[in-house]
Amino acid sequence: MTSAEIKAAIDSQYPGTIVEREDLADHQVELKGDQWLDMATFLKNDPNLSFDQLECLTGVDTGEDGPLETRYNLHSMEHRHKIEVVISHDRENPKVASIEQLWRIGDWFERETYDMYGIVYEGHRDMRRILCPDDWEGWPLRKDYEGQESYHGIVVPKMKEEDGWE
């Protein structure tokens, strides 16, 4: 199926959930987050779509006061087609349903995105940091992140634009 057909299939099953956005490419589609788990189940189990592989899950910070995003790259081993689903989150309270039990790799991918952006995946059975230490403060990949000064007595070096590394 082409991207347009996949979008049409989503639209006929869940009308009104596709968010119109001009800056996205053809292979990308933004969906509303409130029914995401149902929609993901549909994407995975519908025989015409059967997206059985979650290729990649990326968090994106759109900057300043913009929303956070999660981007899911889905691929079907059977039909060899793909789609990228974008879901926006409120910056102050970012959360969306977890797809960890649909695609098992979602478990670690979501933990990584939580670790870096602080996006909470509701229903995830083990929502912990994965790469940073458990007691690390802040969400490192957010654009407004400011690192902590010291960590257990270790001074955390900072980069300054004019002088380079401190």
Add this chain to the structure above:
Amino acid sequence: MGVVKGDQMILNIGPQHPSTHGVLRLEVMTDGEIVSEIRPHLGYLHRCFEKHSENVTYEQVIPFTDRCDYLAAMNSNFGYVVAMEELMEIKVPERVDYIRIIMGELNRIASHLLALGVYGLDIGAFTPFLYMLRDRERILDMFEYTCGARLLYNYMWVGGVSHDLPKDFEKICIGFLDYFEPQIEEYNNLLTYNKIFVERTADVGVIPADVAVSYGVTGPNLRGSGVKWDVRKDEPYSIYDRFEFDVPVGDGHFGTLGDCFDRYWVRMLEIKESVKILRQALKDIPGGDVHQMLPKKIRPPKGSVYRRTESPRGDLGYYIMSDGTPTPYRVKMRSPAFTALSVLDEVSRGWMISDVIAILGSLDIVLGEIDR
């Protein structure tokens, strides 16, 4: 028969343990000597690759990709530059494509040789390791001859490669292949058909195909489960569609489909396929310039791209997002070893502690790439 409950025990393997292939801690819950759960603890090697990338220019990201998968740095470079070129919609000169494929396949052989040798070492076979490292060394010598570095190359640049092939490289490489091909049979006699090795790996740690797909396991590990999926064939990038080669898949050679032995065996067969590709590429390589004319500061158009390539460990994907400035807005590396490690808990349950080492080794993980 009743169920006998042994003592519950938590065993820490790592962070400093030779068979974890890097700095990884496995928290193993055991029931007697049977593993009931494994919790991997990652992040010991986290070097903020993605955060760094947002503060440097597009070209300066390439050395960082070297340091992620340091055993197959050429393939890490390759994935990044292919993704960048897709984002910028540029085509590179034909000679560059050939050089990249030659380097990528040589590095695949080197990486598989280390994976297989170290796997033997994990199981207790020391000698094959030395044989395989001896031949890997010759590949590293060729890399050194080409770009001056043995492990971390920074060789592939956006739009080209850093140096052209040196004098007589084709002759040296064909000489190596002529020497190397008969060696594969020697490895088989030393390790593959060794009864102890087969007993330790066959039927152990079976990953069924649907579990592998769900866990995002890719590359030789997925093919070991019998799924014919190779990005080089199924989503061809660069000029891989011009070459003839097979995609070896596991067939339950000595046991069940998808066991440790199959994953090992697929890697051994893949080395032969890489040799095939190398011979074709060395025969057809055209002359010409190795640099694409690009402005000094690369400014890709606004937008994003996700491109995956076949690294020795599986689908290596880069998600690159550009906002039109010379620094990337977002670089995400989808690491194949990360996804392969996530399946460890599921497949290890019910096996002995010593089998966990066999399963972990058969997944061929590189911690630099998992932690980034």
